[in-house]
Amino acid sequence: MSAMLDLTGRQRPVATDSAQKDSATVRGAPTRRYTRRVAAILLFVALWQAAVHIHLSLGFVTFANVPSPADAIPALWTLLHSPKLPMHLAASITRVLAGFCAAAVVGLGLGLAIVRYALLEDLLMPPLEMLRPIPAVAWIPLAILMFPSSEISMMFVTFIGALFPILLNTIHGVEAVDQRLIATARGLGTNSLSLYTEVILPGAAPSIFTGLSIGMGTAWFCLVTAEMIAGQYGIGYYTWESYTLQNYADIVVGMALIGVLGMGSSMLIKRMGAALTPWYRRNGARR
Incomplete structure (x- = not known):
């Protein structure tokens, strides 16, 4: 952290480039997590659709009669x-x-x-x-x-x-x-x-x-x-x-x-x- 004078003559801290990058990273983290979660749901739906389409059967479970x-x-x-x-x-x-x-x-x-x-x-x-x-x-x-x-x-x-x-x-x-x-x-x-x-x-x-x-x-x-x-x-x-x-x-x-x-x-x-x-x-x- 560096410092500079404000209008009253007192020093106030100024965020460095590193601190600004960390702040931007924290702000961007929720967006990335939200994107990952939406992508996980879409991937699950896609795998479900594929399993029904190919009539996947694992012996103990089958998707042949499951709605897609x-x-x-x-x-x-x-x-x-x-x-x-x-x-x-x-x-x-x-x-x-x-x-x-x-x-x-x-x-x-x-x-x-x-x-x-x-x-x-x-x-x-x-x-x-x-x-x-x-x-x-x-x-x-x-x-x-x-x-x-x-x-x-x-x-x-x-x-x-x-x-x-x-x-x-x-x-x-x-x-x-x-x-x-x-x-x-x-x-x-x-x-x-x-x-x-x-x-x-x-x-x-x-x-x-x-x-x-x-x-x-x-x-x-x-x-x-x-x-x-x-x-x-x-x-x-x-x-x-x-x-x-x-x-x-x-x-x-x-x-x-x-x-x-x-x-x-x-x-x-x-x-x-x-x-x-x-x-x-x-x-x-x-x-």
Whole structure:
């Protein structure tokens, strides 16, 4: 860094050519990564198209009867002009948001309480750990019996799917907060509420947002499972209905929509987390 005089006569640093090049490199890195990611998706689609075209068979898997991306394009165009598309999207998004928001509230609240009180940890964690490995599809018959409305039962399945990633990441995030920060805050006379809002939650926020992002993806996964059995509208119902009607290209369209919606909602939560935790940065810049 060199220096020059400003209008007040004081010296101010001036970036050298090397520093300017580094800055330009950092600015260009996101563009390169975005280009690589788009290229990776295009390459995947091209390989898929080629495998279907040559009827690739590896013995344990064959692409002879799999719809190709070229077959899915007309099906996607038809769905985009279908009057049922808004109803499918509205039904799925409403179910996911309801289940996810409930899971976020319960998961965050339980996670903070379990770390704070050993009695709650002893009473709640054993049954929660027993429930956690149960797959979403196993909850569907019980949810139908528990709730009089099929809509509520599907929301419950998405709630179950999103709950455990949020809960466990909240617990791990709070436990990972530096104890020296907590001891220092208590030594300065910080009350319990301020300790949580100003020390513990900011320290655990990166892990919490990771759990929220994973929980959103799991909620979409569980919703599709629920809609295949108990739904009348929704992307999962559309995908399963396409299979029963042997509209195989529509299956690909439904899967693609689920992937786009799940990826987009998870990315939105990650961006929100990055915006709300400006003090947190990963160690080392990746290019």
